[in-house]
Amino acid sequence: MRFDYDYVIVGGGMAADAAVRGIREVDPDGSVVVLGEDVDAPYERPPLSKDLWRGGEDDPRDPEDVFLGTADVPGVDVRTSTRVTSVDREARTVVANDDDVYGYRALLLATGGRPRELGSVPGAHVVYFRTMGDYHRLRSLVEPTGNGTPRRAVVVGGGFVGTELAAGLAMVGAKVTYLTPAEVVGAATYSPTLARRIEATFEEHGVEVVTRARAQRLEHTGADPVVVHVTVAGDPVTLAADVVVLGLGIEPNVELAVAAGLDVSEDDGGVVVGADLRTADPAVLAAGDVASYPDTLLGRRRVEHADHAQVSGRAAGRNMAHAARGEDLEPYEHTPFFWSDLFDLGYEAVGDLDASLDVVEDWAPGAEGETGVVYYVGTADSGPEGGLRGVLLWNVWDSTDAARALLRDLGAAGSVTGPDDLRGRIPTS
Template identity: 35%
Template sequence: MSPNRTFVIVGGGLAGAKTAEALREKDFDGSIVLLSEEDHLPYERPPLSKEHVAGKKALADFTVHHGDWYRDHHVDLRLGTTATALDRDAHEVRLPDGSTLGYDKLALATGSRSRRPPIPGSDAAGVHYLRTIEESDGLIGALAAGSRLVVIGAGWIGLEVAAQARERGVVVTVVEAAPLPLLGSLGPEMGTVFAELHREHGVDLHFEATVEEITTDAGRATGVRLAIGDVLPADAVLVAVGAQPNVELAEQAGLAVDGGVLVDAALTTSDPDIVAVGDIAAQQHPVLGTRIRVEHWANALNQPAVAAATMLGKPAEYANLPYFFTDQYDLGMEYVGYAPTGGYDSLVVRGDVTRREFVAFWLGRDNRVLAGMNVNVWDVTDAVKQLITAGEPVDPARLADPSTPLDQIL
């Protein structure tokens, strides 16, 4: 490998930092330039709605590497800088000051941003979104005991913040357009579990509700008006209706994009000199046999090793199963696999749902395990992965029986 080669990484989050790390670990001795739009060192985002909001972790605790690491590993980290355009023919990215930066290989790790639906009043003071450390800090400042928070969206971030707010003594209302929380991720059976969890902790849940406007007074949010006319009073509003992948740079460059940047199993885009990792990567998954884009921490953490190998011309593929986790009140959960609503035939539960100590399994055709979720039951993720990757039919009765070890199901 010629030391004169330059690899550029666009995106200064976890995926970008880990791509730089993986390149050095794989003995790339050329130049690495890491462009980060934020002014902070790259950091992990899950704590923004978990430990940071809970007051258990400061930014330094979830910063990927401290400043000395980039200097010691000869990574040219440019904070407050990102690519404004990409010229694939010239192998150049354009920077905000109008200059260009040449590359031999390029990694796109541009991540995603909060969706901002066109709700009247959504730009008022007191309306919060959650994607950056500044937004998390601003939200924390609004969660005073006795104050009222309305959360628009009952997805992972919305529910995690709702839980942390209740722990702080905040009066919480959650508004969701779907009939249940997490319906697209978990289906109705497990969505009900999370609805009951939050009701037990005093959250006022409004399902199948349409938000008409965020009401304001003197430019500050005062509540949320629903289409049916009800007004939910609020001192603060959190809009948590999903994330939007930052694919504009890829689209401008003419890369194949369809809901995300299309990549193969090796994370190569439609341009052989460009890879994509993290939230934006819509990968043809070699195990699942379908194209999937996952907006979770595990991809940003683990995909960079494959992307780095691909950039270096080494054979590699990303075969990890989708994985995510959450902590809400006294419920800790891990999910592995892929079983979107409408994509599975049945659900099998082993354990006690009422005590929230169980493992749930989503089964497809011929009783093959597609995904599993352990709730307050630990050290079973590897066994669940084995059931999924085996691709063999299981006996649902044995799967539901806690006396049958998971490693003896097949």
């Protein structure tokens, strides 16, 4: 069948929802359709690995609260379980579910990404964590046995999602083994002080931490649902688990863009857009996880954080409407922040958290590892040499704007000559 809309949004995540709202800020009447491959309508993604695991019996978190209500916006159709298979830029149409054709005046690619996988994985007790469906399935798999015995969970992945899920599963009573390739939990991301603090906190909460570990393959046996074959410091080890959770990062879904002849960045793998979030085709925009955009403070990058999805999605929606109405477009000038919660630990950050950069720690007096700011400074290898690249605010709140201001002031090569240029710039109390 053929359907025609003013605005077609491919993708059903947070960027898509924000784009709907951005369109409506400029054009209250234009027809909009959201074509999402997920079985669920748009929802907030961060609670899936954070808040939904934290509530106890006295303070439950309801998964229904994370849905964004996109279909409630007037004049907006939301179609779930809808896979777009091609884009015809000349005809200004997309094809979905093999034979439905959607015509558009402006098109947004908010296709997000898919989990990286560890080879071929059999069975229902392995979760590549990404969606609301993954959350519900994992939650059911870690429910205690009928006699109250905790389920055994192995969590694989040294990044944000892996650490958050290891903490979350422990908080709901699972017996957790956490595998990380680093020598200390988070060593590739955090300063040495923070990495040690995080690892100690995991161990205090009963998480078995296995460092220098790389999962090689998974298999099912008759007695245990999953066996994980691992190398630890080069030596083979096997672990049995009721469920294995993998948080290995995502691959951006750029196949539609590539097939449509749009440019993809060789550096970050995202769909290349300009400051107005348009691709080389003025009628096609990209936002969220899939977009490679020119950050005004840090240069071209692809960002996988919720703040970017929401703000870039809204900006893309506004620009879709501006373009359709023949109006000037707005530049996307936001450098997003992000956050993480691990048990009772928490932080906000802006920019690049990369421990291979030069790291400067600035702790509140008498509060090392408890309250402070960590600065990440470019090196000759990372470039620009001597420029500030990231700021982590550890138990320091309401300071992301101050962090952006510092990135603006000290981001150029040679701007940071030593630790004294940074310590004290953001108050730690």
